[in-house]
Structures are given as structure tokens and as C-alpha cells.
Amino acid sequence: MSVSLTVKDRRKLSGQYGGAAKLAMSILIRMAEVYGAPELMDVTQAHIDGCALMCDSGLEFAETLVARGARVSVPTTLNMIPLDLQNWRRQGVPSEFANKANRIASAYTEMGCVPTWTCAPYQGYLTPRFGQQIAWGESNAIVYANSVLGARTNRYGDYMDICAAITGRVPKSGLHLKRNRKGQILLRLVDIAPQLLRDDTLYVALGHFTGGLVQEKVPVIEGLPVDATGDQLKALGAAAASSGAVALFHALGVTPEAHTLKEAFQGNTPESVIDVGLSDLRRAWSELSTADEGVKLDAIVLGCPHFSYAEFQQLAQAIEAEGGRSLHPGLRIIVLTSQTSYALLQRGNFMNTLLNFGIEIVLDTCVLHSPIISSDAEVIMTNSGKCAYYAPGELGVQVAFGSMRDCVRSAIEGAVCWGRTVWKGP
């Protein structure tokens, strides 16, 4: 099958728009064949994940594009990079590593991308609008953009994102087309107590469960409260895009393409209907941890995806609720965030609560991509399903998953501490 190209596509492919556009276009055309797309279509915004991984090939690809004159043709934001640009020396990051990370960062800003350096671009600058055709990388950002915002993107991997940004084109396929955005599997939450439906950890457990169950299919979740917060849906999506390949979910009455079941399924019948009860979610909750209660902790990691202002506020409240008890000596409590949220935090009135407790704020990057946590660390704790999923492999640690309050209490105790929770079972 061959992909039908416009005159302008052909000019890009033949090099009339420069060597970078030529390389980008030939990758896009090969990918259009993979997707089975008959032609390409326009996108009006991009988010680049290709700057996230420290690796030689990624650096060489980005510098090759720059050398061939690459410029993005649509507004383009950047994912986190493998370096906290302000604080890396203090974090003990080797300068050779920092130099390479800086070269990756410079290559992408050189191409005209906006230096947002965040994996939560939907909570910062250039948030896409409903129905907007975009090319986004970063699994958690993809699922948020599709599901919560109603923008349209496929799961674009590293380096297709920058090819789309340079050419303004993607294969016309998948979730860019309305018909492919219909729900496929109906998940009905049954017998979940109303207070639990407001608990942040429910969204993580549900996301982890959903991803493992549906893999790449589009689930429709029935039973979430209409006032579920953006941060809760962000946690759900990030977990589902780690245990599975979820790029879009609908939450009935909550997300913008699912006012009714009929709308969510576009008038079709679900392929399957599955009731999700407390026991399913308890199993998911416990699968997220590999460490046991009482085990000594080396670090606590919050902000995966990057913390929002509201999450900082919640953290300050959790610390205040402990009535002045202090961080266990030697234990690090790290919060990952963007410069955008940090700017708000600096203007808020609870920064001192965080700093006095000993919170370390890490900007622009992530502990899974930048060597911030010592390689001697054995156990970490997090409130993130995504971090809990990947940390054992990427950091070689045991991980405990808990709520933000569990994390703060454990930070004080110096050991994994869940307290009394509905998740541990009756």
C-alpha cells in the first residue's frame, strides 16, 4: 500500500524544505505505512518526548536534525529532560552527564521548541483545546490530552513527535479519527464507598487495574464522581498508560466525549462489560508495591507526573496534619515538578511548610531519567502508580505505593507505613 501525498508533502520529501524536513517526512511516510494510513493530515501542536532519555542515539538524532536546519512548524512544548538545569551540581550529577543532557536540551530549543521541560504539559503552557489535532509524546500526557481535554493524538513514540513538529503532519489514522475514539470495554465500578471514590489512591489503583486489563483498547469507566479532579484523572491515566498501552479512556459524566454511554460508545455495544469491585482494586493496590510494611526507606518520590500547584498544597496540608513532627534523619523526600508549577509555588503561602520539613524540589526532570537518587538506595516510596511501576526496573529498588499522607507519615517514621487503610483488606 502506498501513502497518498500532497504536493507539499512531496516537496518536503524531496528536500526542497531542507534536509531535516526530508528526514522527518521519510520517517512519517514509513510510519503511515505501519499505521495503514492512506494519507497524512495536519497537526497544530506537538509535545516532544524525544528529549527525555539520556542516550547517544537520541542526542545524535537531535543534533543531526539541527545540523540539517530543523525548525518546528507548529507550537511545540518539551517533555522533561534528563537534568535539573538549576540544581544538578547540588544533586551530585556528574558533569559529563550534565553536558550531554544540556546538548539534548539545546538541540530542541534550537529547533524552536518551547523549553517547558515537563511531563505534565497539560497543566502548563499551550494546553490543547477540545478536538484539536496534536502530535504528543509521553504516555501520561497522551492519555490526559485525549481523555480529559478531548484533544486528538495517537501514542507517538520518540522521535516521531519531532518529525511531526517539523513537518506539521502525521499519518491520518487511529485516535485522530472520531470513529476510533469510541469506547470498547465498559468497566462498571460497583459497591465502592463514596468516600473512597474521592480518595486519590483509588484513581491510581483503578488506572493500574484498567491498563493491565484492556491493554491498548478504549475503556469507558462508569461510576466515577463528576467532581473528580484533574490531578486524580492524571494519576489514573499515568497508571493505565504504564500497566497497559491506554491512550484514551472515557469516564462517564466526567470526560468530554462521554456525557452518556451512547456517546461514549458512539451508539455501539461494548465488546465486554466488566464489573470492578473493591477486591479487584485491592489486588491492584497491592500489586503496585514490592516492599513490605515496616521496611526502612531510602527516599520518597512524589511528582510523577510532575506536581501541580494543587498537589503542593495537598502536600503542605499533609505535613501540617502531622503537627510539627520532622523528617526522619537521612531520608530524602523528593518532589518532581515543572518550572511553571514552581513559579506558582514561590508566590503561594506554604513554601516554608515544605522547605522546613525538608522537601527537596527537583525541576525539569525525573529521578527515573536523571541520576539523583543514589545507586545504593534499596527502597523508595511513592504516591504514583507510574513511578511504582517503573522504579524497580529503572532504579533497581523495591517500591512501596501509598497515599500522599502515607508518604508523609513514612517520611517521619523512616519506614514504609500505611496506617489503617481500606486497601489492606478487612
Added chain:
Amino acid sequence: MERTLIGKPLVAGSAEGRAIVSTQPLSFWGGLSPRTGEVIDRRHERSGAIVTGKIFVFPQGKGSSTSSAVLMEGIRAGTAPAAIITARVDPILALGAIVADELYHKTVPVVVLSQEDFDSIDEGDYLVIEHDGRIKVRPAEGKWA
């Protein structure tokens, strides 16, 4: 006895080697080390296995959009599998192999099989992948003994 399966090549190329088979999806980032070729997803049934030089047979990718970068880095470093066979089209894995091809003129074939043919490959089978997506399967020694 040798038999031939007809696959769809997402990234064409020829390769041969022993099959390393899993029934579970895998995210290459957070799941496969481009430095060592080891499966590092500690929740995965093949955690600890080395895929370098083997034909990695698993149903599909999942998880991170950085998986394409991990595959390309593995191709550059020589730690990648010799080829990838999946049961479903996974654009992110194909992408890593395509960008490596465009940048380094070096790649690994990525072939999709029907579920039935996918299920017929066993651990240790010797596979010969041809440019057009045909896969010759020689059963692992002792399989029929």
C-alpha cells in the same frame, strides 16, 4: 520439520536466531536495558532474560513512548534483539527500528503474525526471517523427541 509462517513486515529485513517467547506485553523503556539487553521489568515473566541477538516474540508493546528510543539505542549499541515478532501492530516499536534505519542504516526487522501463528512459536525454536515477512521455523531440538 521446518515450516513457514507468513508475517507482515512492519520493518523489513532478514534475521535469524533462537526465539525468546513471552505471552506478556512489555514496555521497552523501564522494561529493557539498552546497555545490557536484559528484561528489567521486575513484574514481567521474562525479568532477567537477555534478548540480545535473539528473536524476541511477544504480543505487543505497552507503556512508555520512550520505548522507541530504547530500541534505537539498543540497535546502535548492539544489544537489541535480532528481530521482533508481535501479534499486534505496535507503531512505537516499529518507529524505533525505522529511525535507527534512517539515521544509522542499521535496523532490526519487526514482523506481525496472526494470533494463531504467533501462538505456534515456542521458546528456543530457530527462526529465519526473510525480507518479505516469511518466517521459517525449525523446532527447538528435542521438541519432538
